Amino acid sequence: MSGSQPGLGAAHASSRSAILDLIRAAGTISRVELTRATGLTAATISTVVRRLIDDGLVLEVGRAESTGGKPRMLLQLDPSARYAIGVHLDHAGITYVIANLGGAIVARWRRPGAGSDDPREVVARIAAEIRTTVTRVGVDPARILGLGVVSPGPISASTGMTLTPPVMQRWTEFPLGAALEEAIGLPVLLDNDATAAAIGEYWSGGISTGSAFAALYMGTGIGAGILVDGTVYRGSSSNAGEVGHICVDLDGPECWCGNRGCVEALAGPAAVVAAARDAGIDLAGRNVAENFGSLARAASRGEALPMELLQRSARYLGVAAQTLANVLDLELVILTGPAFALAGSLYLPEIERRLGQSFFARGSHPVRVIISSNAPEAAAVGAAALVLQSELAPRQAGVRMPLELPLEVTAG
Amino acid sequence: MSGSQPGLGAAHASSRSAILDLIRAAGTISRVELTRATGLTAATISTVVRRLIDDGLVLEVGRAESTGGKPRMLLQLDPSARYAIGVHLDHAGITYVIANLGGAIVARWRRPGAGSDDPREVVARIAAEIRTTVTRVGVDPARILGLGVVSPGPISASTGMTLTPPVMQRWTEFPLGAALEEAIGLPVLLDNDATAAAIGEYWSGGISTGSAFAALYMGTGIGAGILVDGTVYRGSSSNAGEVGHICVDLDGPECWCGNRGCVEALAGPAAVVAAARDAGIDLAGRNVAENFGSLARAASRGEALPMELLQRSARYLGVAAQTLANVLDLELVILTGPAFALAGSLYLPEIERRLGQSFFARGSHPVRVIISSNAPEAAAVGAAALVLQSELAPRQAGVRMPLELPLEVTAG
DNA sequence: TGGCATTCTTAGGCAAGTGAACAAAGTAAG
DNA sequence: CTTACTTTGTTCACTTGCCTAAGAATGCCA
Numbered sequence: 001m002s003g004s005q006p007g008l009g010a011a012h013a014s015s016r017s018a019i020l021d022l023i024r025a026a027g028t029i030s031r032v033e034l035t036r037a038t039g040l041t042a043a044t045i046s047t048v049v050r051r052l053i054d055d056g057l058v059l060e061v062g063r064a065e066s067t068g069g070k071p072r073m074l075l076q077l078d079p080s081a082r083y084a085i086g087v088h089l090d091h092a093g094i095t096y097v098i099a100n101l102g103g104a105i106v107a108r109w110r111r112p113g114a115g116s117d118d119p120r121e122v123v124a125r126i127a128a129e130i131r132t133t134v135t136r137v138g139v140d141p142a143r144i145l146g147l148g149v150v151s152p153g154p155i156s157a158s159t160g161m162t163l164t165p166p167v168m169q170r171w172t173e174f175p176l177g178a179a180l181e182e183a184i185g186l187p188v189l190l191d192n193d194a195t196a197a198a199i200g201e202y203w204s205g206g207i208s209t210g211s212a213f214a215a216l217y218m219g220t221g222i223g224a225g226i227l228v229d230g231t232v233y234r235g236s237s238s239n240a241g242e243v244g245h246i247c248v249d250l251d252g253p254e255c256w257c258g259n260r261g262c263v264e265a266l267a268g269p270a271a272v273v274a275a276a277r278d279a280g281i282d283l284a285g286r287n288v289a290e291n292f293g294s295l296a297r298a299a300s301r302g303e304a305l306p307m308e309l310l311q312r313s314a315r316y317l318g319v320a321a322q323t324l325a326n327v328l329d330l331e332l333v334i335l336t337g338p339a340f341a342l343a344g345s346l347y348l349p350e351i352e353r354r355l356g357q358s359f360f361a362r363g364s365h366p367v368r369v370i371i372s373s374n375a376p377e378a379a380a381v382g383a384a385a386l387v388l389q390s391e392l393a394p395r396q397a398g399v400r401m402p403l404e405l406p407l408e409v410t411a412g
Numbered sequence: 413m414s415g416s417q418p419g420l421g422a423a424h425a426s427s428r429s430a431i432l433d434l435i436r437a438a439g440t441i442s443r444v445e446l447t448r449a450t451g452l453t454a455a456t457i458s459t460v461v462r463r464l465i466d467d468g469l470v471l472e473v474g475r476a477e478s479t480g481g482k483p484r485m486l487l488q489l490d491p492s493a494r495y496a497i498g499v500h501l502d503h504a505g506i507t508y509v510i511a512n513l514g515g516a517i518v519a520r521w522r523r524p525g526a527g528s529d530d531p532r533e534v535v536a537r538i539a540a541e542i543r544t545t546v547t548r549v550g551v552d553p554a555r556i557l558g559l560g561v562v563s564p565g566p567i568s569a570s571t572g573m574t575l576t577p578p579v580m581q582r583w584t585e586f587p588l589g590a591a592l593e594e595a596i597g598l599p600v601l602l603d604n605d606a607t608a609a610a611i612g613e614y615w616s617g618g619i620s621t622g623s624a625f626a627a628l629y630m631g632t633g634i635g636a637g638i639l640v641d642g643t644v645y646r647g648s649s650s651n652a653g654e655v656g657h658i659c660v661d662l663d664g665p666e667c668w669c670g671n672r673g674c675v676e677a678l679a680g681p682a683a684v685v686a687a688a689r690d691a692g693i694d695l696a697g698r699n700v701a702e703n704f705g706s707l708a709r710a711a712s713r714g715e716a717l718p719m720e721l722l723q724r725s726a727r728y729l730g731v732a733a734q735t736l737a738n739v740l741d742l743e744l745v746i747l748t749g750p751a752f753a754l755a756g757s758l759y760l761p762e763i764e765r766r767l768g769q770s771f772f773a774r775g776s777h778p779v780r781v782i783i784s785s786n787a788p789e790a791a792a793v794g795a796a797a798l799v800l801q802s803e804l805a806p807r808q809a810g811v812r813m814p815l816e817l818p819l820e821v822t823a824g
Numbered sequence: 825t826g827g828c829a830t831t832c833t834t835a836g837g838c839a840a841g842t843g844a845a846c847a848a849a850g851t852a853a854g
Numbered sequence: 855c856t857t858a859c860t861t862t863g864t865t866c867a868c869t870t871g872c873c874t875a876a877g878a879a880t881g882c883c884a
Binding site: 224234243246247248249250257258319324326329331 | 566662736
């Protein structure tokens with residue numbers, strides 16, 4: 001019965017979470033500032049903060065300058081109070097991350113394989129990987145909150161696992177969450193890579209609490225994670241932000257989805273690489289990622305044809321970003337994922353230009369565009385942040401969490 | 413101090429609202445079903461429902477069949493318990509609506525003018541209009557919750573009023589909300605027409621509580637109102653759903669916003685009418701709406717050129733709808749507003765086709781598309797629903813309400 | 825040293841929600 | 855008709871989160 005319905009009582013623990021979230025976002029903050037930011041009374045802040053300190057989550061670190069009276073006591077998250085583990089499953093391999101409460105990376109490593117192997121075996125391998133590294137790094141296992149697992153593609157309602165149509169066929173009906181929970185003995189959360197990346201940025205990037213932004217994630221495909229006011233926007237079937245199939249050219253090339261001119265078919269890494277091949281560029285990489293990387297390097301060196309191909313892609317991604325910003329009224333777009341890690345600086349100016357022009361002309365607020373500071377492993381970091389978020393700031397006001405249900409269903 | 417900060421305590425009165433909303437959505441429902449739907453205890457439901465009955469908002473109407481024990485007592489909203497007034501300001505004129513709690517229209521009328529007149533005078537005229545009709549229809553003034561006023565265009569942060577750049581220049585800095593509140597003595601809410609239309613559909617259309625849908629509103633411009641789980645999605649500056657300037661053709665005609673190929677420039681009523689003129693069609697209407705209407709009628713009669721023009725427009729709007737559905741993961745798109753009232757049946761098949769194809773191919777859930785049952789006055793009905801929503805189901809969990817602030821600022 | 829301003833804490837109270845016992849109103853079996 | 859059982863709805867004592875109000879702590883300035 002534990003997870004039957006969130007109920008409205010779930011909004012109760014929210015002030016604790018909200019305060020924790022504000023401390024995280026501010027880095028260092030005093031109780032008075034917390035009262036202003038939350039709208040709660042000083043009394044309430046006092047007791048809640050006391051409990052956070054008792055729980056070891058928050059530290060009092062020195063005092064601020066006096067403003068004429070008693071100086072404020074400064075509060076901060078204790079980064080090493082809790083940890084979370086993030087795992088990013090991809091076709092090419094598995095990326096692991098151990099992050100602390102501050103969102104900082106404590107350990108990070110990568111192993112090849114996964115895609116075509118037997119799920120059972122992969123679960124065992126992941127469990128072993130995590131166990132050995134946790135002991136090696138010396139993180140207290142009791143302080144580990146849980147495990148976040150992300151992968152590309154939309155989310156299946158039945159298993160709760162994301163599934164990529166072409167690859168990883170054998171994963172489709174496998175209860176990954178339940179299996180991992182049993183193998184590791186920690187709570188497991190599953191989500192889409194783009195969504196996770198957005199949460200990762202929010203948690204570690206010092207983004208303010210009341211903002212609306214999207215993480216535009218380009219890996220093999222293109223997706224977007226949307227965060228509004230500290231909460232993930234999921235939509236009706238948890239597949240919001242599927243920007244890969246928005247149409248940017250009515251008469252564009254046909255996409256496997258049945259329509260024409262989808263962003264992914266026109267401007268995704270696979271499309272760019274294919275276009276390069278068509279243009280006669282010799283590419284020696286083993287997969288799309290490697291080839292896209294060498295194209296990006298060639299463009300950076302100033303080679304005309306690669307440059308042109310990437311700029312073409314950037315134009316379309318600019319349209320996608322503008323569309324996102326228009327529909328969702330965003331104030332920030334973050335470019336992240338392996339593809340932007342390789343070629344972000346080539347995409348940024350075009351996307352910035354497009355957003356700046358449109359919104360300036362209409363007298364609207366500007367939309368900032370930045371490149372993530374840890375774009376290559378953004379999804380894995382996000383997976384860890386997913387756990388931090390759900391354990392420490394679970395303010396899904398009235399929104400059901402479809403990702404946890406499958407775990408319980410399959411566990412029984 | 414009343415409206416300084418919503419605070420977290422604002423989430424408190426929510427169970428009453430949530431229950432009211434469930435009763436509204438269900439039409440008729442029992443207490444047991446309410447416990448299941450909310451996750452609250454039977455005890456809580458009992459007391460809250462008791463209070464709703466005492467307040468006259470809810471009625472006990474008969475009992476259901478027994479399922480082996482005591483039969484359930486059925487609950488229903490009392491439609492005539494409260495009323496709300498909706499006003500839609502447009503370039504061409506003002507549409508008024510009086511709606512009851514059930515979202516049903518009690519009175520509806522329309523007056524020309526507004527746009528270029530003196531705001532002060534318009535306010536006086538509106539107040540007089542409302543007073544006379546309220547007494548004529550025989551609605552108890554004490555049962556009127558308030559007044560919703562909507563108009564096209566984005567929302568200004570300074571006055572809280574929407575402002576359309578080209579027309580209605582004199583309204584830009586006028587504190588409409590405060591002036592109307594004073595003139596009528598009722599709370600006034602201001603909002604965008606598309607957003608209001610969405611709330612109107614939600615309130616009167618029997619849309620289920622936990623859904624995500626958008627109202628695609630086509631009047632003079634094109635906008636969208638987005639509702640998720642009974643709450644308006646507003647974005648960072650309350651301008652979410654500005655679909656008019658999403659790009660559907662990178663090499664399309666230039667738009668005044670500085671980019672090319674915006675939906676509004678390609679497919680809005682004004683664009684369709686302009687294209688018809690260019691094609692040599694003789695149009696005698698006084699404004700875009702009339703001309704668009706005669707084009708729609710001509711297309712319905714089977715005239716080739718108008719048909720072609722409208723189908724072209726429909727293709728672009730299909731792209732916009734698909735984009736919305738993709739980004740927001742919608743399950744329903746409602747076509748509404750004067751333009752769809754005139755030509756909805758010409759647009760529907762194309763939009764349906766496009767959404768069906770894309771989502772079916774990707775194995776995702778289908779997206780329904782329907783035409784609003786009261787498309788012509790959707791905005792005015794929505795304006796009234798705005799009041800019902802804010803008074804009876806204000807579950808803006810943690811979201812600030814920028815629209816009420818200006819009223820207080822300018823009132824002081 | 826004693827105001828004075830500012831920050832933080834403690835104490836009492838209100839309101840929403842819960843759990844558990846109970847009352848009410850039916851069906852099913854003898 | 856009586857008895858047992860099921861389901862619905864209510865009452866009541868208790869917990870919890872927050873608020874108001876008062877006070878304690880800790881600095882500045884005269």
